[in-house]
Amino acid sequence: MATTSAVVSETQPQTRAWPRVLLALGRVVLGAIFLYAAYAKLHFNGSWHLRDYYFFFGMAINSYNLLPLWAVELLSRFMPWFELALGFFLVIGIGLRLTSLIASALLLVFIAAMTRAYILGLEIVCGCFGNTEKLGPWTLTRDSSMLVLALAVALGAFLINRRRTAVSS
Numbered sequence: 001m002a003t004t005s006a007v008v009s010e011t012q013p014q015t016r017a018w019p020r021v022l023l024a025l026g027r028v029v030l031g032a033i034f035l036y037a038a039y040a041k042l043h044f045n046g047s048w049h050l051r052d053y054y055f056f057f058g059m060a061i062n063s064y065n066l067l068p069l070w071a072v073e074l075l076s077r078f079m080p081w082f083e084l085a086l087g088f089f090l091v092i093g094i095g096l097r098l099t100s101l102i103a104s105a106l107l108l109v110f111i112a113a114m115t116r117a118y119i120l121g122l123e124i125v126c127g128c129f130g131n132t133e134k135l136g137p138w139t140l141t142r143d144s145s146m147l148v149l150a151l152a153v154a155l156g157a158f159l160i161n162r163r164r165t166a167v168s169s
Contacts, residue, residue, distance in 0.1 A: 023156040024093070030103060030149050031090030038084035040130035053080060060127030064113050090153075100154035107147040114140055 042053050049056070058076035061067065067075065086106070089099040110128070117124060117135055126135040133139060 019156060019160060023096075023153065023160060026149055026153045026156065027090045027093060027096060027100070030100075030146070030153055031087045031092075033146060034083045034087030034090065034103065036087075037129050038080045038087060041080040041083075041127075044130050044132075056131050057127060060125050060131055063122065063124040063127075064117050065122070066113060066116075096157040097154065100150055100157050104147060104150040104154055107143060107150055111140065111143050111147060114143065 041057050042049060044056070054073065054076040057080065058072050061076050061079075062069070062072045086099060086103055089095060090103065114126060114135055118137075118140060122135070124135050125131055126133050126139045128139060128143065
């Protein structure tokens with residue numbers, strides 16, 4: 001019987017490691033997606049566009065017909081850098097609960113705007129990963145799967161933190 005309990009206790013830590021491994025993998029993949037989205041908005045046509053990226057990205061945002069021009073300009077200047085920071089925080093794992101919730105909320109807003117534009121029949125560039133991809137069923141499916149990943153990372157971050165708090169009590 002002592003042998004059986006030793007085997008069980010050796011396998012339990014491995015079983016408990018899987019949620020952490022999946023969470024780490026999910027946050028790194030999600031973070032890399034946000035990093036790439038920022039990169040695609042700042043580097044296109046073979047060069048960096050650090051002085052004029054907001055002009056091109058602003059045209060994509062404005063094509064949704066949702067915001068006044070002052071908000072389009074503010075968002076187009078801010079969003080690539082925000083995505084860069086968000087991606088970095090996700091990859092590193094800094095403030096994972098908050099960053100995963102922000103990523104989920106951001107993706108939810110993107111999907112809502114894209115769905116509205118698609119339903120209205122607007123033939124526009126989605127602006128997700130630069131200025132070359134047209135809005136369509138593929139972009140909606142892809143971004144929806146990213147939302148599922150972001151929600152899974154958020155749920156995992158909260159559950160692992162809960163488990164860690166329960167074990168230390």
